[in-house]
Amino acid sequence: MTAVVKHTTRKPLEITNPSAEQAKARNSRLREQFPARASQRWWPQTAQSSEETLRHLMMAPFLPVANGTRAGRRRGVIKLLRWLSPGDTWQQRWMATGAEELSGASWVEIPKRWLSEHGPSPSHDREDLAAGLLMLICGDVIRPALPWMLTRSHRYLASVMAETRDPHGFVRLRQLAAAGPASARQDAQTAATRIAILLACKGGRIDEPGIQPRRVVATYRRDRSLSAAELLMLMPLRASRRREPRQGNRRRRAPRPSGRGASASRVDSR
The missing domain is CATH 1.10.8 (Helicase, Ruva Protein; domain 3)
Incomplete structure (x- = not known):
């Protein structure tokens, strides 16, 4: 048969x-x-005084458990607030510094130079300034431009x-x-x-x-x-209009390309 x-x-x-x-x-x-x-030019946090901003960033939820990290962030915020002047808002002051003209972590050279010219220059300036910037960003005190943020690493952001x-x-x-x-x-x-x-x-x-x-x-x-x-x-x-394939009726996918593209960043010390 x-x-x-x-x-x-x-x-x-x-x-x-x-x-x-x-x-x-x-x-x-x-x-x-x-x-x-x-994008906005004004919001409440960026219009606060130095005292209000420091007080806001030195209370919960901005207080890490580690004392060393907490001290470094406080030093960094104080140094940045001294450097960021003049201007009506912190955002205005930040944009006027020209820091975003330097890519990556190079921006710290501008406040470091200013701090050394306006008083004794304590140690750990670079680490303190990176930690302070993280606090100003997460506390919504300043909002850096997206193109500049893409030049930087963001290990802790x-x-x-x-x-x-x-x-x-x-x-x-x-x-x-x-x-x-x-x-x-x-x-x-x-x-x-x-x-x-x-x-x-x-x-x-x-x-x-x-x-x-x-x-x-x-x-x-x-x-x-x-x-x-x-x-x-x-x-x-963007939004995905496609639904996940149901179990038992999976679609076969084409092979994925080997390179997914590098992550947008990888450098901030805090």
Whole structure:
């Protein structure tokens, strides 16, 4: 008896990575649907006096457990507040310094030079100034420009932003990652740093318009066709319209490119 073998037509594999034209058209639509947060010139924290700002940054939730870290942050904030003048707001003073014209950690040379010319120069200036800047950013005293933030590393930014600015938002981000596949956890760490950068530059919290953690994590996990810088710029504007494939009906994915793009940063000492 001859066995009859039936052949079925196989459907072509569905490629999840869109072409450049498709990505451009989709991102254009999403820019309109999810506009970025607008930059502001004035907000309450940037208009406070030196005494109010120091008092605000030296109380909970800005007090770390380690005494050495706490002392370094206090010294750094005091040094930066001395240096940042004149101007109507701290943001105005920061922008007038020209610090953002120097990429990476080079900005500390400007306040270091000023401090040495205006009194005794204590040790640990570089570390103190980096720690103080982290406090001014997380405390929403100043909001650096996004292009400058992308030239820097941010080893502690996400964790300190989670402690001081938006604990519930970052907990929610971790929960969303934990509910997904194992690969989502590493992606969530990258997303947390990028979200923290956006909060640093625009102010506010994660749950305010412009950032949707679920869509950020899902989009980054599914679409690796954009560079790290492009993804960061589009992150608060994009949403994923695709649903996760159901168990038992998984779609095969095209091989992922070997390079995911470097993380936006890696350098701040605190």
